[in-house]
Amino acid sequence: MKRLALVTFVLASLLVVPAGPVAAAPAGPRQVIANLFEWNWPSVGTECTTFLGPRGYGYVQVSPPQEHVRGQEWWVAYQPVSYRIESRKGTRAQFAAMVNACHAAGVKVIVDAVVNHMANEDKTGPGWAGSAWSHYNYPGVYQVQDFHHCGRNGNDDIRNYGDRYEVQNCELVNLADLDTGASYVRGRLAAYLNDLLSLGVDGFRMDASKHMPAADIANLRSRLSRPAYLVQEVIFGAGEPITPGEYTGNGDVHEFRYGKDLARMFRSERLAYLRDFGEAWGYLPTGSAAVFVDNHDTQRDVAGVLTHRDNGIYALANAFMLAWPYGSPTVMSSYEFSSRDQGPPSDSAGRTQNSTCFSGGWRCEHRWQVIANMVGFRNAVNGQPVVKWYDNGNNHIAFGRGSAGYLTINDEDGAVNGRSYDSNLPAGRYCDVIHGERSGSTCTGPTITVDAGGWFSANIAAHDAVALHIGAKLP
Known part of the structure; x- marks a missing residue:
């Protein structure tokens, strides 16, 4: 349980x-x-x-x-x-x-x-x-x-x-x-x-x-x-x-x-x-x-x-x-x-x-x-397929929606730290919409940087998540 x-x-x-x-x-x-x-x-x-x-x-x-x-x-x-x-x-x-x-x-x-x-x-x-x-x-x-x-x-x-x-x-x-x-x-x-x-x-x-x-x-x-x-x-x-x-x-x-x-x-x-x-x-x-x-x-x-x-x-x-x-x-x-x-x-x-x-x-x-x-x-992400599904066999999952969004959920009892995620997102800085709001060119919460290959790193606490999408991409 x-x-x-x-x-x-x-x-x-x-x-x-x-x-x-x-x-x-x-x-x-x-x-x-x-x-x-x-x-x-x-x-x-x-x-x-x-x-x-x-x-x-x-x-x-x-x-x-x-x-x-x-x-x-x-x-x-x-x-x-x-x-x-x-x-x-x-x-x-x-x-x-x-x-x-x-x-x-x-x-x-x-x-x-x-x-x-x-x-x-x-x-x-x-x-x-x-x-x-x-x-x-x-x-x-x-x-x-x-x-x-x-x-x-x-x-x-x-x-x-x-x-x-x-x-x-x-x-x-x-x-x-x-x-x-x-x-x-x-x-x-x-x-x-x-x-x-x-x-x-x-x-x-x-x-x-x-x-x-x-x-x-x-x-x-x-x-x-x-x-x-x-x-x-x-x-x-x-x-x-x-x-x-x-x-x-x-x-x-x-x-x-x-x-x-x-x-x-x-x-x-x-x-x-x-x-x-x-x-x-x-x-x-x-x-x-x-x-x-x-x-x-x-x-x-x-x-x-x-x-x-x-x-x-x-x-x-x-x-x-x-x-x-x-x-x-x-x-x-x-x-x-x-x-x-x-x-x-x-x-x-x-x-x-x-x-x-x-x-x-x-x-x-x-x-x-x-x-x-x-x-x-x-x-x-409307109309975009699920891409690059990841799971650890238990309660940490991640997936993208085409090149428009990416969600990872950690429902384990411990944090997942220092892991990199392979997304199809364009390179740039994104507002993590689980924890913050995009307001113009800034974010009220954490920002995540996606590199040219679509990879990003994040630390995710127990029973936590990170979500990025192109509508929350910062200039």
């Missing part, structure tokens, strides 16, 4: 946070998604303007915007009662202003879309914006005939994930399961998604996609008023009949195995095994996979994933994800919670409070220095 020591590097470097943007993001496509989980709309808009756009994030994923049940728990947002854009995160006008602000900053907006179900019986009406509702009766939206009633298990709930019919026709924890094969339901869901598109939204995370046939999602996509990015939540289950691969024809699919396996490599196995991480591990094709170290579900419900509570090793795992070319990466941005159901920082009425990073419970991993700077690395 590896010792997960929090060395001085973790406290003094990994968790140091840039005060703000130092320079414009490198040129090139912006691929990285920031999941600002349960942020309110004014805070998202401000973050796009002041940080996400300038630091090179390409997308922001926002939590469900539709009217939901009342309550303080995080999951109330996943219990719709109508499709009015009015929630504890803000009004329709605030949502539209957020989208406009993000677009002005060069950041596209992905909405977490709850289309599989409506609310269950844990709460009672009215909804957040005052809409009347009861289980299977959402006036003006749905009535009892618009839902599946599978007749299984005495309460219509899913018990057997080995039964395709049950998973896609019974209820997930008593949530009223929409008949997404019915024409009326499809039309109503498409109207909701198209309303969001009319406000400028660029894509959707399709929540609980596993509980809908892929053909039903394909039909919804065909009804959209314009093209939109889709990423589908399909959790892999060994031996289950419903597989993530069924959904790739609709768009990207979340690769849930990625975060669990990456955590296992960093915690108890060997980073050397990561040399073919991705499709060779039985994962989805890289062009269809959406990956993450953790998300809002796995950080609560899945044993063996890394989260913000792992501090330095979590930052290193994100650094690897952002440097490695497999899949489309999402960076999680969390708030503190002491129980599974705890919702975001809110006032007494349940309205989500403004997000002030690193205070009031907001953890803001997307602003951690290592993670934010590796977004720039990702943009700089």
Whole structure:
């Protein structure tokens, strides 16, 4: 078992946070998604303007915007009662202003879309914006005939994930399961998604996609008023009949195995095994996979994933994800919670409070220095192959991305000193973006000199790393 020591590097470097943007993001496509989980709309808009756009994030994923049940728990947002854009995160006008602000900053907006179900019986009406509702009766939206009633298990709930019919026709924890094969339901869901598109939204995370046939999602996509990015939540289950691969024809699919396996490599196995991480591990094709170290579900419900509570090793795992070319990466941005159901920082009425990073419970991993700077690395090396892989057979690895970037991670319990690394980088001086920020012609952290042959030397502390890329090359 590896010792997960929090060395001085973790406290003094990994968790140091840039005060703000130092320079414009490198040129090139912006691929990285920031999941600002349960942020309110004014805070998202401000973050796009002041940080996400300038630091090179390409997308922001926002939590469900539709009217939901009342309550303080995080999951109330996943219990719709109508499709009015009015929630504890803000009004329709605030949502539209957020989208406009993000677009002005060069950041596209992905909405977490709850289309599989409506609310269950844990709460009672009215909804957040005052809409009347009861289980299977959402006036003006749905009535009892618009839902599946599978007749299984005495309460219509899913018990057997080995039964395709049950998973896609019974209820997930008593949530009223929409008949997404019915024409009326499809039309109503498409109207909701198209309303969001009319406000400028660029894509959707399709929540609980596993509980809908892929053909039903394909039909919804065909009804959209314009093209939109889709990423589908399909959790892999060994031996289950419903597989993530069924959904790739609709768009990207979340690769849930990625975060669990990456955590296992960093915690108890060997980073050397990561040399073919991705499709060779039985994962989805890289062009269809959406990956993450953790998300809002796995950080609560899945044993063996890394989260913000792992501090330095979590930052290193994100650094690897952002440097490695497999899949489309999402960076999680969390708030503190002491129980599974705890919702975001809110006032007494349940309205989500403004997000002030690193205070009031907001953890803001997307602003951690290592993670934010590796977004720039990702943009700089886009499209470049992995070259010159090195490992010591254990937990010291290094690799380049063409001639555009180079990362080395030392997750051993001791330092690696005086070693030379063979990169394809052009000769010159580089800012080590793990520990510093490039600011014009200087670096706030260590500088590394690459010689004419592409070689450089570095001392790397235990559980530390060095990352160089052409966007951080000093004049």
